[in-house]
Amino acid sequence: MSTFRYWQTPRAGNMARLTLHTGNLPALAGNHVRIKVHAVGLNFADIFALTGLYSATPQGAFTPGLEFAGEVQEVGPQACGFAVGDRVMGVTRFGGYTTVIDSEPDYLIPLPAQWDYAQGAAWPAQTLTAWYALTHLGALQPDQQVLIHSAAGGVGLQAMKLVQALGAHPTGTVGSEEKASWLRQQGFADVLIREADFARQLQRDERGFDLVLDAIGGKVQSASFDALNPMGRLVVFGAAEFTPSHNRPNYLKAAWRYLRRPRYDVMKMISSNRSVLAFNLIWLWEQKGKMQALLEELQTIPLPPPHVGRRFAFEDAHEALALLRSGQSMGKVVLETAPGLE
Template identity: 30%
Template structure:
């Protein structure tokens, strides 16, 4: 079984198909999928707003956790029956997938597959941004936009674990969750977010993690303290855009180039900006291994908003569109 996105529109454009993955070729493995995450990337793909997404029709699914069922020629270091995770970008919403053996990451046997799936893309994204991009240190104050989301809830936990004070934007209904995570909540639907953040951190913040993009980036940059960093890792604002998907990203590149030039000329108060994009490779494997260890030890707890059968993928995307969930939605095959 596989879930096929047939065209642009809403969740009704998803179809359940009997298709499945073939046998693995050289250097590849076949995996029976146990759980796959649902992300905002798939919401953008519905609207044809995600960078370089495949042409319709295609199978979505950014990541997966499952069990190896077949080894292709030349594969070593893995065994049939082993639980692994993989970052696929698309194609994970199937009962079976074929992926390069070099890209899979072993999953601790004690981790529930749904919990493990909730930290594959989201956990690596949060871990790398906190530790490798922002390099968060004790005593700093950071701002996390969308702090109650799948990435946001992990970002705030990792930033707090690194010793930072965390401010987080979310709707008022999600503030109790944020407080339980040690976050000082800011309601993005009521009043001015920049004014509310300045009231809490008059000197500015050391880092802003911005998944919104678009015009929100200017506000995020203005909230930085001297030497602070703005990390753009999403483009939720593009759902409201019209025209070619690339247009808003060109505007962001121009804006970032201006800020980088100001920094080089000594006019940016030492502030810097960075794009972040999760991708497979040795650094992904290293980060996910660390994230799994933290999750297994109970030091990182991904809130799971809902677990749904794979065939209910349309319902999962509608929940994300409604904006009422906190944490991660997981599809289970």
């Protein structure tokens, strides 16, 4: 195989610019492993990168995609830890929407034997995010009450499962009745469908929360902060309220939301004993040692394979992205490459 296929946009700003290309494979660098990609995991960050609303977006042309799973096809002479034929999953700082990827071994982990490639592509980014938010920043303890927004989504569902596995109590919030009943069928008793007056809705729940995971922002976030118990933590890692409803952002709407974003007064936080933490895992890409340590932790996380909600053919990336952007998807959205296309 000497060619491969990849999605690329000439520049961020309009999702419609993303097109499928065929290219010739370069020579493999000595310290890299070449992987035939079978599945690509979609992330909400892909939408923000393509629309130019993500600060980490590369300048000029780029291929989106942060995670993948596939089979090792070739190993450079200085690359160790993997052999031809190994099934792997991995993370990449962009470049994931491709049928072949060259990766340093540090960003790869073995795919568990019973998992299919789509499950592998659905695992690293969302599980790392949920794990890091709950345990590293959230300092979750058994029996604590945890509020998780977008609980039927990729990160949210992993967070719900992790909270249960760690002996604490998850309450999920979602945007629709369909998601709520699906979550209840999965064994999560406490699920809220967010209403217009979300603050009042939370006030009706007398337990209060010790930890909140938020990637929506706006009023949902500030109401959640107000519902924290003393010593409670709000962990913020996204802002889905800025999601464009079309291929291009509405900059006026985005600016208005930005101006009205929640702000927190540190002096008041001291007296109310509540705190706010935030992170972006993409920063870890350059911190190889830290990333490797987290990937090692990832392999010890006590969870079943992730839920793949929808599988699309590699060629149908636009349809897959439209579903994710709509806010209606449940679990992870994955692209699968068909054999023989490369």
